[in-house]
Amino acid sequence: MIQVDKITKRFGPITAADQIEFEVQRGEVLGFLGPNGAGKSTTMKILTCFLAPDSGTARVGGHDILQDPIAVRRAVGYVPENAPLYDDMTVASFLGFVCEVRGIPGTEARAAIDRVLSQCALQGVEHQTIDTLSKGYKRRVGLAQAFLHDPDILILDEPTDGLDPNQKHDVRELIRGMGQDKCIIISTHILEEVDAVCSRAIIIAQGRVLADATPAELKAKGDGKLETFFRRITLGDLVPAGGAA
């Protein structure tokens, strides 16, 4: 459902994405791994049409990101990094706003809001102003707005960042449950998360795809530990061949 075709994006001298290429099918949960600044968020911003690539393109849900960005955005549920929200709104009015922009009519909107409130365990805070909520709740409001239109494709940028272990567990369960019939990309730098929810993982560093395999295969390459492989492949790239290290 997602085909990424040689996407390149530069910010001045920095190449944030360098000829990135991969595909994701329905039923897959793809883990996006990499050190900070590797280009994970940039790639996700390009796939959701927030940034335009310098070259290359992608098809998301059958729509080209350059030709038809609005259709792409309709098909995708996106949680940006840090899940920014309109802090001055209540949870209910914020979700109502997202329904309006997505063109979900009144009665359906009510049902959709009730559904995501229970999915994300937000009942009870629905009439609270968002800036009075704890970080965990804010995160879950961010997830809730992405689930409203029940999209086939979910792009989640570090969705469990800032959650406590119980909440992390709940969100992973939620994602794993949805992964059956959706296509999900989730970025993280928590390696255990990959094991817990992903059916496939891509490791990127310095804007390039360094590995693309199932978590089990990656572990096998790291002598049974994902972390070993991650360190080897991401740090190894920084050390010049034959260097002192």
Next chain:
Amino acid sequence: MTAMQAVMRREFRSYFGTPLAYVFLCVFLWAAAFGAFKDQLFEMRDANLRVFFSYLPWLFAFLAPAIAMRTWAEERRTGTVELLLTLPVTVRQAVLGKFFAGWAVFAIALLLTTPIVFSVEYLGDPDYGPIFAGYLGALLMSGAYLAIGTFFSALTKNQVIAFIVAAVVCLILVFLGQPSMIATLDEFPLTSWLAPFVEQMSFAVHFDLLQRGVIELRNIVFPLVVIAAFLICSVVILNEQKAR
């Protein structure tokens, strides 16, 4: 419900969800009433709103940038722009939605000045033609200032910078039409040819003609052109940031 209307409704509610709209309305109504009834009205012994209207170009030059400064700067600072522009809404719809929300706040502010009209009605027998034309001009002028404010808000993450630059630009556009400015330009042979041109660039001049009851096409078209130009520039700037 289109995406643009959804954005407009959210923005409009957000003005009233924070103290911003209330502070704005209080300051505006106080200043407007102060201007309207400050001595001259009674000395002129003529029932009209000329004094009130003559304050508006100056008042709006500060208040419109204050309303517009947060539109994009705030979204960029808090990162919500990424949320907004990954929803199925185009930059153009978002810019228009935000602009109309701000303009609606100004329409309400102007509506709330009608007691001044009632007072004048009570005092004498006003000519409603110029009053109507004056209100039309005031609404158009506030839209033009808002569009300027929107543009500078789209340029920066910093609301204060957006406010100051927009206010200065608005004030310059008022100053251009001041008789002293035109006279100075007229005085020198090198710049005298500029005078009529510069005069046409001033909000004050167009607004002054409107509030005298002279509804000429160019006095209505001028603010509309300013609105269109600055909103188009805002869309271009915001799209440009996407490509960076």
